[in-house]
Amino acid sequence: MESKVSEADFSLKKSDLSFFFxxxxxxxxxxxxxxxxxxxxxxxxxxxxxxxxxxxxxxxSYQEVLGLKVYPSIKEIPEKIDLALIMINRRSxxxxxxxxxxxxxxxxxxxxxxxxxxxxxxxxxxxxIVKIAREARIRIIGPNTAGIVNSxxxxxxxxxxxxxxxxxxxxxxxxxxxxxxxxxxxPYADLHYGVSKICDYGNKCxxxxxxxxxxxxxxxxxxxxxxxxxxxxxxxxxxxxxRRVTAKKPVLILKSGxxxxxxxxxxxxxxxLAVDDQIFSAACKQxxxxxxxxxxxxxxLPKIFSLQPLPKxxxxxxxxxxxxxxxxxxxxxxxxxxxxxxxxxxxxxxxxAIFPGLGKTVVDIGPPMAVNNYMTIYxxxxxxxxxxxxxxxxxxVIWTSPFKEFVEExxxxxxxxxxxxxxxxxxxxxxxxxxxxxxxxxxxxDLGFPVFSDLEMAIKALGIAYQxxxxxxxxx
Amino acid sequence: MESKVSEADFSLKKSDLSFFFxxxxxxxxxxxxxxxxxxxxxxxxxxxxxxxxxxxxxxxSYQEVLGLKVYPSIKEIPEKIDLALIMINRRSxxxxxxxxxxxxxxxxxxxxxxxxxxxxxxxxxxxxIVKIAREARIRIIGPNTAGIVNSxxxxxxxxxxxxxxxxxxxxxxxxxxxxxxxxxxxPYADLHYGVSKICDYGNKCxxxxxxxxxxxxxxxxxxxxxxxxxxxxxxxxxxxxxRRVTAKKPVLILKSGxxxxxxxxxxxxxxxLAVDDQIFSAACKQxxxxxxxxxxxxxxLPKIFSLQPLPKxxxxxxxxxxxxxxxxxxxxxxxxxxxxxxxxxxxxxxxxAIFPGLGKTVVDIGPPMAVNNYMTIYxxxxxxxxxxxxxxxxxxVIWTSPFKEFVEExxxxxxxxxxxxxxxxxxxxxxxxxxxxxxxxxxxxDLGFPVFSDLEMAIKALGIAYQxxxxxxxxx
Numbered sequence: 001m002e003s004k005v006s007e008a009d010f011s012l013k014k015s016d017l018s019f020f021f022x023x024x025x026x027x028x029x030x031x032x033x034x035x036x037x038x039x040x041x042x043x044x045x046x047x048x049x050x051x052x053x054x055x056x057x058x059x060x061s062y063q064e065v066l067g068l069k070v071y072p073s074i075k076e077i078p079e080k081i082d083l084a085l086i087m088i089n090r091r092s093x094x095x096x097x098x099x100x101x102x103x104x105x106x107x108x109x110x111x112x113x114x115x116x117x118x119x120x121x122x123x124x125x126x127x128x129i130v131k132i133a134r135e136a137r138i139r140i141i142g143p144n145t146a147g148i149v150n151s152x153x154x155x156x157x158x159x160x161x162x163x164x165x166x167x168x169x170x171x172x173x174x175x176x177x178x179x180x181x182x183x184x185x186x187p188y189a190d191l192h193y194g195v196s197k198i199c200d201y202g203n204k205c206x207x208x209x210x211x212x213x214x215x216x217x218x219x220x221x222x223x224x225x226x227x228x229x230x231x232x233x234x235x236x237x238x239x240x241x242x243r244r245v246t247a248k249k250p251v252l253i254l255k256s257g258x259x260x261x262x263x264x265x266x267x268x269x270x271x272x273l274a275v276d277d278q279i280f281s282a283a284c285k286q287x288x289x290x291x292x293x294x295x296x297x298x299x300x301l302p303k304i305f306s307l308q309p310l311p312k313x314x315x316x317x318x319x320x321x322x323x324x325x326x327x328x329x330x331x332x333x334x335x336x337x338x339x340x341x342x343x344x345x346x347x348x349x350x351x352x353a354i355f356p357g358l359g360k361t362v363v364d365i366g367p368p369m370a371v372n373n374y375m376t377i378y379x380x381x382x383x384x385x386x387x388x389x390x391x392x393x394x395x396x397v398i399w400t401s402p403f404k405e406f407v408e409e410x411x412x413x414x415x416x417x418x419x420x421x422x423x424x425x426x427x428x429x430x431x432x433x434x435x436x437x438x439x440x441x442x443x444x445x446d447l448g449f450p451v452f453s454d455l456e457m458a459i460k461a462l463g464i465a466y467q468x469x470x471x472x473x474x475x476x
Numbered sequence: 477m478e479s480k481v482s483e484a485d486f487s488l489k490k491s492d493l494s495f496f497f498x499x500x501x502x503x504x505x506x507x508x509x510x511x512x513x514x515x516x517x518x519x520x521x522x523x524x525x526x527x528x529x530x531x532x533x534x535x536x537s538y539q540e541v542l543g544l545k546v547y548p549s550i551k552e553i554p555e556k557i558d559l560a561l562i563m564i565n566r567r568s569x570x571x572x573x574x575x576x577x578x579x580x581x582x583x584x585x586x587x588x589x590x591x592x593x594x595x596x597x598x599x600x601x602x603x604x605i606v607k608i609a610r611e612a613r614i615r616i617i618g619p620n621t622a623g624i625v626n627s628x629x630x631x632x633x634x635x636x637x638x639x640x641x642x643x644x645x646x647x648x649x650x651x652x653x654x655x656x657x658x659x660x661x662x663p664y665a666d667l668h669y670g671v672s673k674i675c676d677y678g679n680k681c682x683x684x685x686x687x688x689x690x691x692x693x694x695x696x697x698x699x700x701x702x703x704x705x706x707x708x709x710x711x712x713x714x715x716x717x718x719r720r721v722t723a724k725k726p727v728l729i730l731k732s733g734x735x736x737x738x739x740x741x742x743x744x745x746x747x748x749l750a751v752d753d754q755i756f757s758a759a760c761k762q763x764x765x766x767x768x769x770x771x772x773x774x775x776x777l778p779k780i781f782s783l784q785p786l787p788k789x790x791x792x793x794x795x796x797x798x799x800x801x802x803x804x805x806x807x808x809x810x811x812x813x814x815x816x817x818x819x820x821x822x823x824x825x826x827x828x829a830i831f832p833g834l835g836k837t838v839v840d841i842g843p844p845m846a847v848n849n850y851m852t853i854y855x856x857x858x859x860x861x862x863x864x865x866x867x868x869x870x871x872x873v874i875w876t877s878p879f880k881e882f883v884e885e886x887x888x889x890x891x892x893x894x895x896x897x898x899x900x901x902x903x904x905x906x907x908x909x910x911x912x913x914x915x916x917x918x919x920x921x922d923l924g925f926p927v928f929s930d931l932e933m934a935i936k937a938l939g940i941a942y943q944x945x946x947x948x949x950x951x952x
Contacts, residue, residue, distance in 0.1 A: 036877060037846040113843060117799075118833060160845075163878020163908050178800035179842070180906075185875065187910045230803060256800060261816055262807040265837055266799070295804055295931045323593075323742070324654035324732060327706060328771055331738040340737055357594055361741055366655070367589060369636075370513040399661065401512060402639020430656075432639050434663045434914065453929070455771045 017215040019107035021150045023082035025054040030087030032065045036161045048165040050154035074099040083107045090114040094128045101136035110142035111159045130205050145202030146179030151195050160184035170194015171223035172302040173216045177230050192445040196221040208233045210241050217245045224305035226252040230266045239283050246288035250305050250468050254292040290464050303450035304461035310469035311424040313392040315341040319363045320397035326362030329395050336463025341391040350384050375409045386421040393424035393462045400431035411443040426458040427451045493691040495583035497626045499558035501530040506563030508541045512637045524641040526630035550575040559583045566590040570604045577612030586618035587635045592679050606681050621678030622655030627671050636660030646670015647699035648778040649692045653706050668921040672697040684709045686717050693721045700781035702728040706742045715759050722764035726781050726944050730768040766940050779926035780937035786945035787868040787900040791817040795839045796873035802838030805871050812939025817867040830856050851885045862897045869900035869938045876907035887919040902934040903927045
């Protein structure tokens with residue numbers, strides 16, 4: 001069904017998307033009844049997130065909502081509107097689109113679903129709104145979308161109750177063809193995730209992955225882009241744009257519909273045509289795109305780029321408190337071309353002086369843990385390891401005891417370390433208390449040390465950082 | 477270095493290990509100074525865990541610890557001792573072993589490290605204690621071990637402060653060649669993990685993976701065995717025993733040292749010889765062992781066997797709140813031979829009557845979530861899906877809103893469902909609040925519904941359950 005829609009030849013293809021992400025005024029067209037979904041939630045979330053522009057709720061049955069005047073229709077709004085959000089029954093969408101056109105609105109997010117992803121009638125309605133948009137030079141995100149976020153100006157028009165006020169500003173842009181990446185679905189607040197922009201492009205009747213890549217290419221707030229895709233609308237354009245973008249910023253892509261069965265189901269729920277997975281893989285490789293394998297990678301791996309420097313080479317150091325983890329890490333590292341660093345003789349000697357037997361390939365802090373001044377020894381070990389110029393990146397395993405004082409001591413030490421090293425550090429924490437692991441993870445990430453939920457995830461983070469750095473070197 | 481040790485030909489090879497796991501009396505030989513490690517911690521942990529046997533601390537410098545009489549040496553203890561734990565300087569271990577022999581102790585755990593894994597002197601000491609043990613028919617776990625646990629009798633002689641009182645009794649046995657699986661390292665308490673036995677066999681100077689497999693084979697408390705290995709001492713015996721055990725209980729093995737670099741480092745820290753990874757893989761396949769890939773799988777995947785029935789076939793149902801997750805799940809399922817269930821026409825019709833468009837391959841509860849009586853609709857959907865006899869197992873995605881009342885409503889519903897279905901269910905939960913996700917996970921697991929931390933982990937759980945069930949069928 002997508003093919004029909006994509007016949008539309010937008011002359012505004014390369015237009016700026018700043019009306020979407022930096023609107024001075026937003027019209028919210030939808031139900032204003034209190035609940036977990038709808039226009040009421042959008043208005044409330046915009047207010048809570050401290051949106052810096054003006055908000056115009058539109059609904060014929062209300063006079064006021066959350067202290068804001070409600071307008072019976074778009075045309076009654078006295079001011080200029082940069083962005084409209086439409087959350088109404090699908091059959092009413094074309095009429096509201098016409099009102100948007102009359103009002104001169106240039107950016108519309110159609111949250112409403114039931115279009116090309118639902119049935120033939122929905123596909124026809126989708127074509128109709130595309131036609132209206134084309135004539136009026138309106139750009140559309142959606143339909144069937146949970147919308148967008150800009151963490152810098154409080155633009156978080158979330159149609160689902162997110163349960164917290166603000167997405168933490170940061171440098172990671174997140175794009176997907178699904179609402180599950182939007183703030184209502186994922187634990188950004190708990191994951192200490194710094195985000196620049198979020199976009200769920202939904203059915204992609206107009207704006208798609210290529211438009212977002214182009215926009216984010218020149219977005220100064222965005223340092224790394226992570227993307228979930230089920231389909232690619234224009235393979236040639238995607239290859240051309242992503243090649244250009246990856247020369248500036250890392251692009252991470254998780255693509256589903258890799259198997260025949262998966263692709264078939266994908267087509268039925270997005271109304272999009274599947275792309276051959278081998279062709280897509282080849283295109284990614286050619287374009288320097290980092291291809292992801294698992295859902296969790298999609299939102300965890302960008303941290304290595306947003307928080308750490310790129311490694312200068314492939315020599316991996318390992319600090320762990322058990323040899324077993326060291327061996328698992330080495331096995332995993334081989335997948336990405338990382339090679340275990342041989343400690344320089346000077347550093348090995350220094351480590352052996354701190355504790356007998358420490359100066360090995362895997363620096364095992366297990367044995368010294370039985371000693372009572374453990375934190376002093378730990379600090380000495382880590383500082384010494386990070387001095388080694390035979391090493392480019394470090395897999396750093398921290399074990400948190402069940403006692404809060406250890407968390408505090410670790411945070412004090414890492415606070416002192418901040419900025420005093422040039423290696424890429426990926427940390428994995430475990431211990432018997434999940435709340436303490438979470439507390440330490442949170443604290444470390446606030447200090448700029450990314451923490452990964454898995455041993456393998458931490459190694460992969462270093463692996464893709466090395467591969468990206470290697471690629472950039474090749475171009476320089 | 478292991479080769480020297482394994483030359484020892486134990487005539488007690490197949491002896492019962494019940495002195496280790498069900499001792500009536502335990503002698504604890506080590507430092508009684510308060511701290512995070514040592515004999516004091518062992519005694520405290522045994523007391524806190526409610527150990528049902530007698531505890532005899534041994535130390536010449538103390539008269540009493542934690543209300544218990546302390547004995548200056550083993551020979552002064554007036555009663556029979558079933559199990560001794562040795563946590564002293566490596567050079568003193570042979571002498572204490574001799575005292576154990578004189579006392580007639582048959583089971584010794586040597587927690588002390590610095591043996592074959594450290595250096596030549598350590599290897600000699602290890603040979604010496606093996607010789608003493610052999611002559612006195614003492615069995616040894618270790619050296620270089622964090623010991624064992626039996627959740628049924630409070631035997632948790634943990635040398636490291638675990639920070640909580642008891643490991644929850646359950647049916648999963650955990651064995652490893654590393655201390656990081658012991659209660660002080662991993663968040664059992666927060667993971668709601670029901671454990672039968674734990675064993676860290678350390679350097680395996682006597683008791684090894686084969687002995688543990690044999691012991692657990694006939695342990696009625698153990699329903700599933702998960703094992704971390706770096707080396708296999710006797711390949712032929714391992715193949716023979718594991719083939720026999722897997723006919724009764726699933727055996728999951730994570731083995732490191734797969735790459736050349738990894739194997740080399742493994743040899744240096746355990747003093748064990750590496751085994752060729754391809755040979756090991758072939759042996760696992762032949763023996764029906766489920767081979768794991770990632771560290772997290774090692775302690776998460778056993779849940780599917782301990783909490784759920786085996787699937788009768790490979791037909792996978794999917795309930796999710798976003799189509800994208802459905803497609804990712806289908807892609808992943810193909811790896812394990814799972815095939816997407818086609819809903820029976822009756823069930824599809826029933827689902828469409830609950831909400832238009834629901835009766836598809838991927839049951840997408842996203843659209844009905846915008847409706848206000850969501851929990852009623854959700855309950856109807858899940859009950860209907862589980863009635864379908866075209867389905868053997870279910871990938872069940874739950875989204876928790878940021879509001880606590882949803883957690884309560886989900887738990888109420890799943891409480892009613894308990895026992896009313898025959899399918900294998902693997903659940904993945906996400907939502908914007910990690911504390912609420914954890915709370916719901918905990919509650920669901922208490923009701924017998926295992927929750928996995930990843931989409932891919934949940935699918936793999938169903939995949940290996942299907943493969944194991946298929947294997948058992950083949951034998952029947």
